[in-house]
Amino acid sequence: VKKFYLTTPLYYVNAKPHIGHAYTTIAADALARFKRLMGYKVFFLTGTDEHGQKVQKASEAEGLSPKDFTDKLSQTFRDLWQKLNIEYDDFIRTTEVRHVKAVQYFWKELNRKKLIYRKKYEGWYCTPCEAFWTERETAGEKKCPQCKRALEKISEENYFFAISQFQDWLIEHIRKHPQFIMPETRRNETFAFLEKNKLVDLCISRPRARLAWGVDCPLSPDHVTYVWFDALINYVSACGFREPRSKFSEFWPCDVHLIGKDILRPHTVYWPIMLHAMDIEIPQRVFAHGWWMQDKTKMSKSLGNIVNPLEVIKEFGEDAFRYFLLREVPFGKDGTYSDVAMTTRFNTDLANDLGNLCHRTLHMMEKYFECKLAANTAAKAENVLKKEAQMLAQNMERHLDLLQFNDALIQIWSYINEANKFIEDQAPWKLAKENSEKLPEVMGSLCEALRVIAQGVWPFMPGTALKIWKKLGLDARPILNDSFDKVKWNYFKEGTVTEKGDPLFPRRK
Numbered sequence: 001v002k003k004f005y006l007t008t009p010l011y012y013v014n015a016k017p018h019i020g021h022a023y024t025t026i027a028a029d030a031l032a033r034f035k036r037l038m039g040y041k042v043f044f045l046t047g048t049d050e051h052g053q054k055v056q057k058a059s060e061a062e063g064l065s066p067k068d069f070t071d072k073l074s075q076t077f078r079d080l081w082q083k084l085n086i087e088y089d090d091f092i093r094t095t096e097v098r099h100v101k102a103v104q105y106f107w108k109e110l111n112r113k114k115l116i117y118r119k120k121y122e123g124w125y126c127t128p129c130e131a132f133w134t135e136r137e138t139a140g141e142k143k144c145p146q147c148k149r150a151l152e153k154i155s156e157e158n159y160f161f162a163i164s165q166f167q168d169w170l171i172e173h174i175r176k177h178p179q180f181i182m183p184e185t186r187r188n189e190t191f192a193f194l195e196k197n198k199l200v201d202l203c204i205s206r207p208r209a210r211l212a213w214g215v216d217c218p219l220s221p222d223h224v225t226y227v228w229f230d231a232l233i234n235y236v237s238a239c240g241f242r243e244p245r246s247k248f249s250e251f252w253p254c255d256v257h258l259i260g261k262d263i264l265r266p267h268t269v270y271w272p273i274m275l276h277a278m279d280i281e282i283p284q285r286v287f288a289h290g291w292w293m294q295d296k297t298k299m300s301k302s303l304g305n306i307v308n309p310l311e312v313i314k315e316f317g318e319d320a321f322r323y324f325l326l327r328e329v330p331f332g333k334d335g336t337y338s339d340v341a342m343t344t345r346f347n348t349d350l351a352n353d354l355g356n357l358c359h360r361t362l363h364m365m366e367k368y369f370e371c372k373l374a375a376n377t378a379a380k381a382e383n384v385l386k387k388e389a390q391m392l393a394q395n396m397e398r399h400l401d402l403l404q405f406n407d408a409l410i411q412i413w414s415y416i417n418e419a420n421k422f423i424e425d426q427a428p429w430k431l432a433k434e435n436s437e438k439l440p441e442v443m444g445s446l447c448e449a450l451r452v453i454a455q456g457v458w459p460f461m462p463g464t465a466l467k468i469w470k471k472l473g474l475d476a477r478p479i480l481n482d483s484f485d486k487v488k489w490n491y492f493k494e495g496t497v498t499e500k501g502d503p504l505f506p507r508r509k
């Protein structure tokens with residue numbers, strides 16, 4: 001069996017989840033479901049990043065201990081994932097023992113390899129970004145080059161990880177593996193950064209006096225671990241790194257880390273170097289998607305310009321929300337959320353195209369056959385629906401291997417519209433009048449097509465897929481058990497009873 005390991009970033013628990021977090025997680029869930037549909041053994045990991053200054057500050061502001069605060073916030077992420085029908089295989093919190101142990105092992109092992117040293121640091125520090133900046137990078141401005149907030153001058157002893165010696169290796173790796181960083185714009189970004197700058201060794205500790213909420217540093221009681229060095233390690237700690245008989249040997253290296261473009265550097269520079277320095281194989285791919293924007297700026301907790309996924313779900317349902325995010329914008333590009341755009345997608349793609357196809361087909365089943373589907377009615381059919389059904393999985397796979405979610409959806413929708421056209425062309429109402437022998441075959445083909453469509457939309461809209469499956473009288477048979485890439489065209493058993501029921505997506509004003 002082929003395996004597939006994919007991850008989302010671990011979200012900071014300094015505030016509740018918003019549409020940006022939902023985006024990465026929905027994309028990961030759709031990919032995980034598609035791979036499962038194609039017969040892969042999948043490990044889909046998500047979780048929460050719970051240490052560091054941001055979280056410490058946020059818990060102080062709420063008057064809670066960091067432990068109580070992170071318990072509470074981490075749960076809001078789980079709750080949202082449940083609402084959105086996210087089927088992750090594991091949810092890791094960086095405060096868990098299994099993770100802390102792995103982080104401390106990295107410390108000791110890199111220290112043993114003489115890749116960690118202690119040094120006095122003097123310079124500029126951005127507290128919100130938890131980042132050090134050189135005089136040159138700040139260009140004498142005393143403002144954070146990243147978030148533009150005021151910098152603090154600090155002087156302290158810290159531990160450094162000697163990453164600069166791996167620069168040439170990393171450049172070479174990126175050169176040799178064109179699909180390691182995707183899309184191309186992001187690959188160029190990392191490449192340009194590495195070509196233009198000499199890497200500065202990474203400061204991986206923080207003095208406990210300044211920041212107490214972190215993984216204890218095994219080399220010094222006065223230090224804790226820098227939150228990024230801690231968090232990245234989750235990708236191995238969660239699958240049982242160094243545990244006997246764990247998933248690690250089966251699933252590592254990771255097939256794809258899905259991230260937002262805001263965290264490209266830690267994932268494409270620090271993380272590969274950390275692993276390589278540890279003699280661990282590096283991930284196959286890092287894919288950085290774009291941002292959801294509002295008024296031309298990135299939606300973020302600190303700016304407060306966020307769209308709350310719960311409100312969109314309440315209004316449109318979780319499947320429409322999942323569909324919109326993956327269909328509206330090519331994965332990798334920035335996008336803007338608006339209720340108007342959402343309503344348009346809802347009415348055209350969901351209510352008109354998919355909803356009508358389903359409703360018309362099942363309405364005709366009721367009218368002409370009292371909802372009863374005879375066995376093998378479509379077996380002999382040689383028509384466009386059958387032919388294209390065979391291609392659908394491959395066409396989707398070609399796009400999803402490149403993380404082109406919107407193109408995969410376009411493939412399904414062109415099939416849906418083929419089916420709508422088939423109804424017009426075949427005009428079952430005429431065949432019925434003429435008492436034509438062709439009618440059962442036409443209706444049978446439409447039911448087969450709907451069944452295949454339900455499988456195709458399942459990764460994106462699992463609830464809707466199950467509804468269609470059920471309307472076709474197939475509730476006993478889980479979608480996953482049936483081969484999607486080798487489509488059968490005489491699936492229905494004698495005695496299958498369809499049910500029109502309510503429309504899938506009632507039109508909205």
Ligand code: MSP
Nearest residue numbers: 009010011012020024049231232259260291292299
């Ligand atoms: N904790 C770090 C990641 C550690 S990974 C080992 C972090 N967390 S975060 O809570 O800030 O979430 C960052 C991720 O959320 C982004 O990479 C992206 O996946 C998603 N998004 C947050 N805001 C976003 C938008 N406005 N638009 C799209 N996605 C963005 O960084």
